[in-house]
Amino acid sequence: MNYLDTSALVKRFVEEPGSDLVDELFLRAEPAATARVAAAEAHAAFARRWRDRSISERGFLRLRRDFDRDWPSLVRVDVTEQVVRRVRELVRRHPLRGYDAIHLAAALELASELGAAVTFVTADEKLGRAARAERLPVIDPESPG
Numbered sequence: 001m002n003y004l005d006t007s008a009l010v011k012r013f014v015e016e017p018g019s020d021l022v023d024e025l026f027l028r029a030e031p032a033a034t035a036r037v038a039a040a041e042a043h044a045a046f047a048r049r050w051r052d053r054s055i056s057e058r059g060f061l062r063l064r065r066d067f068d069r070d071w072p073s074l075v076r077v078d079v080t081e082q083v084v085r086r087v088r089e090l091v092r093r094h095p096l097r098g099y100d101a102i103h104l105a106a107a108l109e110l111a112s113e114l115g116a117a118v119t120f121v122t123a124d125e126k127l128g129r130a131a132r133a134e135r136l137p138v139i140d141p142e143s144p145g
Contacts, residue, residue, distance in 0.1 A: 001075070001114065003033045003107040005100070006041040007123040008141055012070065013063050014049070018123055018141025025121065026070070033075035035106040037099055042067055077106040094130035104131055111136070
């Protein structure tokens, strides 16, 4: 299963480097996963683009609609006490921001629950390094090859 943090998930809706790869991941038969907090982060990212006037109001409304259309197809990992416990340990080992630590903890928790490999998809270099250090395979959608 692929786990997408918000930096990767937004590429599904906003055309930027790596969007084609993220689209491919969505077209695969197995579902992709993310933490529930990704919805808040994605909507904030869309609103920031609208406030910065890099997209029109119509474009902003389209992004929200498209996100809401795809959201139910994702496996959503809740921020449980177990995820928060993992965050506490992760931030001791890695210089992560709060939501980044939540994403990594959620992916690790998902892998533990599934008893199977979870590939972490992120465009955030620091988060990708932390995921690799935690022994998750990582895909950077912006990386060539």
